Structure formats: structure tokens, C-alpha cells
Amino acid sequence: MSDHVRLDLPVVLPEVPDADDACVGRLTESLQEQAGVTEAHVATAPNGAPARLCVHYDPDTISLPRIRQRAQGLGTELTDQYGHLSWTVEGVSRPRRARTIARRLRRIDGVVEAEASAAGQIRVEYDRAKADEDKIRDGLRSMNVQVQGDVLHARGPAGGTGGKAAGHDHEHGGLFGAQTELVFAILAGVCVAAGVGASFMGAVPDGVSWGLYVAGYVFGGTYTVREAIDTLRAGEFEVDFLMLVAAGGAAVLGKWLEGAFLLFLFSLGHALEHYAMGRARRAIESLADLAPDTALVRRNGTEREMSVEELRVGDTVVVKPSERIPADGVVTKGESAVDQAPVTGESVPVDKAPVEDPEAVGEATDVGAAHRVYAGTINGRGALEVRVTKQADETTLSRVVQMITEAEAEKAPTERFTDRFERVFVPAVLGLVGLLLFAWVPLEEPFADSFYRAMAVLVAASPCALAIATPSAVLSGVARAGQGGVLVKGGGPLERLGRLGAVAFDKTGTLTEGKPRVTDVSPYGGTSEAELLRVAASVERRSDHPLAEAVVQHATGRLEGTPLGEARDPESITGRGVRATVDGQPAHVGKAALFDEVDGPSLPGALRDAAEALEAEGRTTMIVRRGDDYLGAIGLADTPRPEAAEVVDRLREIGIRRMVMISGDNQRVVDAVAARLGLDEARGDLLPDDKVETVRRLGAEEDVAMVGDGVNDAPAMANATVGVAMGAAGSDAALETADVALMADDLSRLPFAVGLSRQTRRIITQNLWIALGMVAALVPATIFGLQIGPAVVLHEGSTLLVVANALRLLRYTPS
CATH class of the missing domain: 3.40.1110.10 (Calcium-transporting ATPase, cytoplasmic domain N)
Incomplete structure (x- = not known):
């Protein structure tokens, strides 16, 4: 006869990032090797609590105290052995460079896993016996990557918090600062244009045009060479390398104009791609800038201005009319209407009033929404006094910004597919080019013609647009969601939200007040x-x-x-x-x-x-x-909430085919509410386990979202395709539990989130068709004689079109 025990995972593995962490897998594998243990796995805990380690064992073979002791012992060993880093960096401006940096980090002895994103996020897991934080920093510096505000998640005795890393960011530095790459691309274009103009002027020696084209090579190829070297060090052949080979081949053939033109357009495309990704990132960074840097604090009967970083829980801050609120807290004096749109997306200011007993206030969650305020929101015409309930780095706004930034590092399923596709496609292109180099043998043409054709195919087949198609759309979609008061935790949930065919709603507090x-x-x-x-x-x-x-x-x-x-x-x-x-x-x-x-x-x-x-x-x-x-x-x-019926109608217009209400209330009450709102089904008299089973059955038929408060509905949300929590601005558990969090307690944000997700999926699909379609059209065209010049224009044009298409998401508004 077997028994089982559940252990708190954060206790066994202190500060574990999440249940998907590799250390959790190592722990369960080690436990399963113990005599008497039949199974060890992670179980989702109800009510938004941390995940738990569930161990099934034979009590006749191994005792419960021994299970606890062994689990904690293994956890300590893993904590001591493996460290985790999560850093925000500069110098990772494009998906291709992010992939290269991740590959090179993995080559560092002791690094177990590394991920990097064009959003400037790097995550590293390392073996403490072989590597340390300084070694990883040195590796990043060698790649011209600068660590900004270290968000260190290094566990155990070797942990700590790093500061800013020294070093020079070549990507953002240079003669013209962050615009150096764009300026170099423009200078390359000027040189090419001047060289063409000089070639038509009889009085100008031919060497002048050649010199201008060479200058175009230098300006257009500087950053391309840098990235090509990075990829070669990582043992990969990426687009930058292919372009350099094509430009070098044109020079060998004496086609200096075409080679310089190729590098000009390629570098210009890279610079504009960098600008576009930066614009999406700045949309997120603007959220972090919402909170003021200073606050007027009353301590010991005196008021003084101080940095928000110095605020302590329990401080009283004075917020004057039309000022931004500096910290999360509870109103203790004064009345006003507060614009919460920056945090929750609510379009109408929310009336705030003081609590009845300020001395009894604990956490902000202990009081109603009419008394809670958030950092970064804008006070109305009345003066307020606010008791601080969270420090600056723990406010709702700071946590949202952190989660959105981390979400950018999570790759969408489509992006993972394109990464795998590129790993096969690029070597295939090189193989095709190698064959075309020998086309002069059967075609009985000059070698120079075959070589030129091969270089043209190399340009046409380079998957530039494909590499940027998905990450640019995901980054823009996540940024736009954040601006609208919706937290989407990565590209995966963003894509899955757009595939939904059904939505399951909790009744109390979700569809009803x-x-x-x-x-x-x-x-x-x-x-x-x-x-x-x-x-x-x-x-x-x-x-x-x-x-x-x-x-x-x-x-x-x-x-x-x-x-x-x-x-x-x-x-x-x-x-x-x-x-x-x-x-x-x-x-x-x-x-x-x-x-x-x-x-x-x-x-x-x-x-x-x-x-x-x-x-x-x-x-x-x-x-x-x-x-x-x-x-x-x-x-x-x-x-029912006043907006509930309209939300149901809007979701149906968007394309949600099936909407179900699940509740613990009696079936007659549930049926009445469902009929009033126009829902397709209503299931009442459900216990929490029944809700989980209902969501599983729905999920077996089609993709389903579970919409609830993020706490009581946590088990059901965990079993849905996408878990959506409402009112997350007032609930830490809701922020942690859900894949998608509606910051305001406003159901009308749900159609916006679903509509944005569907638009994101449409744009990703469009981008993939543009990218692959251009390659499919240009490769045969260049094989049959299309010149490098037109191929370059069309190739780089498709890249810019993909980026521009993705940026449309930043202006998304529900129809």
C-alpha cells in the first residue's frame, strides 16, 4: 500500500524561480531513485499558493521523516550546486544577436543553460563548481554586452546582488551614441550614391567611384562584420555571414557598386529593425517611468522631499492635486478621483476615500478598492495622505514592469518553430550555393557568371524577414497589452489566447459583482x-x-x-x-x-x-x-456586472464560439444568471475539483480560457489553455497565478486582450507569408537571372515591411 506527502517547493528549493526550473526536475529524478519512492512530481497548489512537491512512497520501506529529510538534503545540494542569473542588458538589439549570445554563453564551461532575447533579457543557469557570476560577466563583456540593473537570482551562499557592470557597449556606443549604426548605414548610402554620380562625370577619375564604393563597404559592413564574427565564434552561419559572403563575392567579380549597395540596404534594414524593436521596448520602459522619483513624506510631524527608494512601509506620503502617486498604499486622509489608467487601464478616474481606522491598516489587500492607490497613478483635484504599504521595488507597477520584461524573454511557439527552421534552412542555402558555383560545368558558361548567380541566390535566400517576423510582433503585442492594463506573460500565452474557441467563467466576482x-x-x-x-x-x-x-x-x-x-x-x-x-x-x-x-x-x-x-x-x-x-x-x-452581457456579445463577435459559466451555486441560480447574460452553458453545484474536471473536459474539445479571480480559481486556471485573472492590481496571488492578468477589476478588458491576441496571430501569420513568400519568389528568380541589385531591394524591403507590420500592434484599438 502506498502513501503520499506534499512538501512546499520553495522550502525545499529556496527562491526557486518556478516549477519549470531545471533544478526541480533534478530533484524529482533524484527522489525517484530512493528505495521506497514510487513517484515524485510537482503538484499545483490551490488558492494561488506556491507549487508543491508531491512524493508517493511505500511507508513499509521508507518513513515520512526520512522522505522530508532526503528531500531537504537534495534541495540543499542543488541550491549549493546551481545558481541562476536573470539580467537586463544592453547590446542585444535583434533576435539573431540574442541567439548568438545565448549560444556563446552555453559554450562557457559550467553554464548549463542560457537564454537571451532581443528585449534585453538574459537568463543563465550555471554549475557553481565550474562557473561564477564574474566569469559569466566576463563572457558577456567579451561579446560587448553590458549588464544594466542586475536582477540577480543566484541562490544559496554564493548569491548576492550585483551592481552595474563596467564595460563599454559597442552596440549603443560609438561616435554617434545609440544612433551610430543608423548613421553608418546612411553614410554607406551616401557613398554609394556619390559613387554612382561620379561615374557619370567624365572629368572624375574612375578611382574616385571605386574609392566611394569601398567606403560604402566600410560603413555598411562594420556592424555586419561584428555580428558575423559573433555567429562564427558560436559555430553558426547566420544571415550576416551570408550577406558578407555575397558582398565579398561581388567585390571579387569587380561588382563593387552592387556589393556596396547590398551592404548599404542590409545595414539600413538592420538599423531600422533595431529602431523598431527599441520602440516596442520603450513602450514598456515608459511604464517604469510613470512612478515619480521623489515623494513628500511626513515623518515625526515634519514634511520633507525624499527619493521613493527611501520610503518605508508605514510612511505617510502627501500627494498634492494632479501629482503622480509615488507608492502603493492606503488613503488615510482626503478624498479625490484617481486616474488609474496607467496601471489598470481603467478609462474613468476612480473615487478614493480614507479608511475608517488608519491605525488598523495592514496590507493594502485588507481594505476595499476605494481606499487603495497604486504607484504611478495620477491624483485628481483633492489632496491625499497615503500610508505606504509596499516598498518601491515591490509596488504593483514595478512588478508589472518586471513581469512584462521577463515575458519578452519567453519565446512564442511560432518563434521556436522559425528558429528550428532557420537552423536547417541556412545550411541548406549554403549547400545550394555550393552547387550553383559549379553550374558553369553543365551550362558551359563562364565561372564568373555562375559565381554571380550563386551570390544573388545567397542574397535572395537569406531569411532576414523570417528571423524578425515573430519576435517583433510578440514584443509589440506584449507592450500594447501592458499599456492597456493587461499583463500577458510571454509569447506563448499571447498566441494561445488568440486560438481560443471557448471561455469558462467563474460566476461570483467575475460575471457578477x-x-x-x-x-x-x-x-x-x-x-x-x-x-x-x-x-x-x-x-x-x-x-x-x-x-x-x-x-x-x-x-x-x-x-x-x-x-x-x-x-x-x-x-x-x-x-x-x-x-x-x-x-x-x-x-x-x-x-x-x-x-x-x-x-x-x-x-x-x-x-x-x-x-x-x-x-x-x-x-x-x-x-x-x-x-x-x-x-x-x-x-x-x-x-451581474453591468458590463458582463456586453462582454459576452463582444467575445462572440471576436470569434469565441462557446462560453460556459461554472459555479458552486445551485443550478437554478446559475441557469438564471447564464440566461440573463446570454451564455451557452451553465454548470452549478460544483466543488473546486469539479471545476478542474469541467475545464479539463472543455480543454479536450478545444482551447479554453478560465477566467476567475486568480486565487480561488487557481486549480481550474492551471488546467486551462490560458488562465485569466481579474483584478490583479490588488492581488499578488493573481499576478503570480495567471497567464494573463487583467489589472483592473473590469471584465471589459477581456475582449481587448483576446482581440489583441488574435490580431497578433494574424500579423505573425502575415509576416511569415511575406518572409517565406519573398524567399520562394526570389530564389528561382535569381537562379534564372535576376540581378543582385533588384534582389537586395526586394529582400530588404520585405524585412522592413515585416517590421512595420508588427509595429501596427502598438496602435491596436478594439474595433
Whole structure:
């Protein structure tokens, strides 16, 4: 007989990045080798908690304490042996260069895995026995890559936080700073144009034109040579190398003009590609610039200006009208409307008011949204005093920027496919060119003609546009989502979100407001509505149940100052209702089933029918009895969000074919809400495990998203194609749990996210067709005689077209 135990993964492997980390795989493999252990795997924990290590074992062979001891021992060994680095760097401006840098990092002795992205993110896993942080820094410096703000994730005793690395960034440095590459490309074009002009002037010696073309080679080839050397060091042949071979071949044939023209257009395309990727990155960096650098802080009765980095939890900051809020916190004084669009994407300013008891405030999540404020949002006309609840590097804004930046490093499935395709395609192109070099043998033509044809094919077949097609679109899509208050964690979720055929919604708090309200008051037996409400509220006022609070709130408003009765000896009857003494008589408030269990007259048929009619309309009912007299029934409902029906319609217009609501509420309530919103299906009476199974069944039929609050729905979200969390700005767990997080508690952001994802997939598809189509057209054309010049124009034109097409995503607006 076997048993199993679950261990907290972060305890076994301190500060592990995520459950997909390679160290987790090593840990489970090592555990499975232990006698008595039958299986070890990672289990997703509910409620947004960290993943857990699940170990199945035979208790007759190995004891539970031994399991715990061995797991912790292995975790310590792995922690001591393997380090992890995550750095933001400069000098990685294009996907091709990112791939080259990752390959060269992997060649460093001791580096187990390395990834780099054109977004300037580098991740490295290394064996501490063979490599260290300094060794990896030196490797990056040798590639002219400069580490900016180190975000070090090095675990164990060898860890630490690095500072800025020294070194010179050649990519962004030079005579003209960050624009040097573009200036060199323009100078190459000027030289080519001047050389052509000089060739038509009889008085100018031929050597002048040749000298200008050589200068064009120098200016156009400087950065191309640098990247070609990088790729050759990594043992790869990339586009830069192919272009240099073609330009060199043109020079050998005396075609200096065509060679210089090739390098001019290629370097110009690279420079503009660099600009485009930088523009997408700057759209994300602009989020980080939203928070002010200083804050007006009140300490010990005095106010002074200080850096936001110096703010401490518990400080009080004074925010003047129209200023940006410097930190996450809770309003303790003043009222104002705050523009939260920079963080949550909400189009309308949100009213803020002080909490009732500032001294009792703990975390910002302990209070309602009307009292919480976020760093980077803009105060309205009223002055506010805010108690800081998070330090500068832990604010919602800083975490969003960090997650978006990390998301840029995650490759989309299409990008991984194109990478694999290129690894096969480039050697195939070189093989074809090698064959064409010998075409003079069967064709009986001069070798120079075959050589020229081979160089033209080399230009035509270079997959420049293919390399940039997907990453440029993904980067732009992630940046645009961030601007719209949607956090998308990488290219994978972005693509998967666009493939959805079905969406499963949690009901409470997602499609509905999560706050029950009294919708119906039905007196019985001559009782007045006021008397029914007075007795019900008197009994319920001592309860903190949401339904009870709704009854008390409604009664207080309707009775207009009439005092409620004093309820003595209140007693909760679990799952049924409440009992108390009101006006000297026993009073009961609860479900119809309650009155089948307590002493006294049975529930009248007419009142039971009235309650069942309310339940058929989706109401939760309360029956009220005082003494032996039944006073009536009260109907409550968790009302749908105002925008929910419109969101369902918009999703259907976008192309979502199936929308399902899943809930733990009773089936009649769920059916009523689903019918009101126009959903396709409604499944009620579900336990958390039932929700998981429902999502799995939907996912087996088509790609499905699970939309919830990111905490209670974490298991179901983990089993969906894409997990979407709402209201993530107020929930750390929601930020960590979901693939896609809607920062505002606003369901209307969902169609924007799905629409943006679908547009991103369309643009990726268009880019791939443009890139592959141009190669497919140019290769046979050059084989049959198309000159290098026209081939270069068309080839580089397709690259620029792909980049321009991707940048359209930065201006995406829902139709």
C-alpha cells in the first residue's frame, strides 16, 4: 500500500524561480531513485499558493521523516550546486544577436543553460563548481554586452546582488551614441550614391567611384562584420555571414557598386529593425517611468522631499492635486478621483476615500478598492495622505514592469518553430550555393557568371524577414497589452489566447459583482414589508455573512431611521439560517429546509411556493418567522456586472464560439444568471475539483480560457489553455497565478486582450507569408537571372515591411 506527502517547493528549493526550473526536475529524478519512492512530481497548489512537491512512497520501506529529510538534503545540494542569473542588458538589439549570445554563453564551461532575447533579457543557469557570476560577466563583456540593473537570482551562499557592470557597449556606443549604426548605414548610402554620380562625370577619375564604393563597404559592413564574427565564434552561419559572403563575392567579380549597395540596404534594414524593436521596448520602459522619483513624506510631524527608494512601509506620503502617486498604499486622509489608467487601464478616474481606522491598516489587500492607490497613478483635484504599504521595488507597477520584461524573454511557439527552421534552412542555402558555383560545368558558361548567380541566390535566400517576423510582433503585442492594463506573460500565452474557441467563467466576482443584494421582499399573512424587514434585519445584524449584511443594508435604507429590534441570544444554524429572540419571541431566518427541522408550525404551502418561484428566477431566499407567525420571504441575488452581457456579445463577435459559466451555486441560480447574460452553458453545484474536471473536459474539445479571480480559481486556471485573472492590481496571488492578468477589476478588458491576441496571430501569420513568400519568389528568380541589385531591394524591403507590420500592434484599438 502506498502513501503520499506534499512538501512546499520553495522550502525545499529556496527562491526557486518556478516549477519549470531545471533544478526541480533534478530533484524529482533524484527522489525517484530512493528505495521506497514510487513517484515524485510537482503538484499545483490551490488558492494561488506556491507549487508543491508531491512524493508517493511505500511507508513499509521508507518513513515520512526520512522522505522530508532526503528531500531537504537534495534541495540543499542543488541550491549549493546551481545558481541562476536573470539580467537586463544592453547590446542585444535583434533576435539573431540574442541567439548568438545565448549560444556563446552555453559554450562557457559550467553554464548549463542560457537564454537571451532581443528585449534585453538574459537568463543563465550555471554549475557553481565550474562557473561564477564574474566569469559569466566576463563572457558577456567579451561579446560587448553590458549588464544594466542586475536582477540577480543566484541562490544559496554564493548569491548576492550585483551592481552595474563596467564595460563599454559597442552596440549603443560609438561616435554617434545609440544612433551610430543608423548613421553608418546612411553614410554607406551616401557613398554609394556619390559613387554612382561620379561615374557619370567624365572629368572624375574612375578611382574616385571605386574609392566611394569601398567606403560604402566600410560603413555598411562594420556592424555586419561584428555580428558575423559573433555567429562564427558560436559555430553558426547566420544571415550576416551570408550577406558578407555575397558582398565579398561581388567585390571579387569587380561588382563593387552592387556589393556596396547590398551592404548599404542590409545595414539600413538592420538599423531600422533595431529602431523598431527599441520602440516596442520603450513602450514598456515608459511604464517604469510613470512612478515619480521623489515623494513628500511626513515623518515625526515634519514634511520633507525624499527619493521613493527611501520610503518605508508605514510612511505617510502627501500627494498634492494632479501629482503622480509615488507608492502603493492606503488613503488615510482626503478624498479625490484617481486616474488609474496607467496601471489598470481603467478609462474613468476612480473615487478614493480614507479608511475608517488608519491605525488598523495592514496590507493594502485588507481594505476595499476605494481606499487603495497604486504607484504611478495620477491624483485628481483633492489632496491625499497615503500610508505606504509596499516598498518601491515591490509596488504593483514595478512588478508589472518586471513581469512584462521577463515575458519578452519567453519565446512564442511560432518563434521556436522559425528558429528550428532557420537552423536547417541556412545550411541548406549554403549547400545550394555550393552547387550553383559549379553550374558553369553543365551550362558551359563562364565561372564568373555562375559565381554571380550563386551570390544573388545567397542574397535572395537569406531569411532576414523570417528571423524578425515573430519576435517583433510578440514584443509589440506584449507592450500594447501592458499599456492597456493587461499583463500577458510571454509569447506563448499571447498566441494561445488568440486560438481560443471557448471561455469558462467563474460566476461570483467575475460575471457578477460578488455582492448579494435584496431584490424581492414578499410579506405573508398580512405582515407589512417594513415589519418583515425589521425582524429579518434585527436577527441578521449580528452576523457577518454577506447575505446577512445585504439584508441589514437594505432594511436600514428602506426603514428610514426606524430602529431595529434588539436580538438576544443569536445562534447560527450551520447551512440553514439564524435563530434569535426578537420582541420577546423566538425568531428564525433561513432556508425553507430550516423550518422542516425546528419546532413550530410547518411552512405554509403558499409561502413555500412563493420561495420556490423566487429561486426559479435565480434568487437565494430567506424565510422569516417570529414566534408561530410566518412573516414572509426575502429574495437576494448576486447581480451581474453591468458590463458582463456586453462582454459576452463582444467575445462572440471576436470569434469565441462557446462560453460556459461554472459555479458552486445551485443550478437554478446559475441557469438564471447564464440566461440573463446570454451564455451557452451553465454548470452549478460544483466543488473546486469539479471545476478542474469541467475545464479539463472543455480543454479536450478545444482551447479554453478560465477566467476567475486568480486565487480561488487557481486549480481550474492551471488546467486551462490560458488562465485569466481579474483584478490583479490588488492581488499578488493573481499576478503570480495567471497567464494573463487583467489589472483592473473590469471584465471589459477581456475582449481587448483576446482581440489583441488574435490580431497578433494574424500579423505573425502575415509576416511569415511575406518572409517565406519573398524567399520562394526570389530564389528561382535569381537562379534564372535576376540581378543582385533588384534582389537586395526586394529582400530588404520585405524585412522592413515585416517590421512595420508588427509595429501596427502598438496602435491596436478594439474595433
